[in-house]
Amino acid sequence: MAKMQKYSQAKPKPLKMEEPLTAYTPAKKTLSVADYSYKKLKKITDLVPFTQAEWANMLHLSERTLQRYAKNNSSFEGIYTDRILLLQEMINLGLETFTSADLFYQWLKKEKPVMGQILNFQSLYSDRGIQEVIDQLSRIQYGVYT
Secondary structure: OHHHHHHHHOOOOOOOOOOOOOOOOOOOOOOOHHHOEHHHHHHHHOOOOOOHHHHHHHHOOOHHHHHHHHHHOOEOOHHHHHHHHHHHHHHHHHHHHOOOHHHHHHHHHOOEEEOOEEEOHHHHHOHHHHHHHHHHHHHHHOOOOO
16 A cells, blocks of 8 residues: 555656657748739639629629729739639639539529529629539539539
8 A cells, every 4th residue: 555655646747758850841922811812803804704794793892993993003902803713713723623614604694493492693603602613513513513
């Protein structure tokens, strides 16, 4: 019994962990909000036959403001950049799914009942709608029709 007390009274030594020194390597440069100019948007707009009015509606800008961005090659504010990136993801997936930009555009313009709701071009006027279109394009690619 005396031995048990001796062991229970012993204080454990704190563990000392050392990590090897490693050189700091900065992460790859990520897209900054200030870096997203109209010129970059133009590369996306050239992929699909959306009108300027449709782009303005999708970005929640007036056509005149969009024209000003184009004229000055201004950088978009964060909220617009997020929307552009989401639209870019959708467009890339749509062009991958359909054989041409025109067929993709026609598909977007047509009303489609999807999981109890209607998807159409106006769905692209909200983040949720864009995400639902992305989800539907993914289902099409996997052959899962709803």
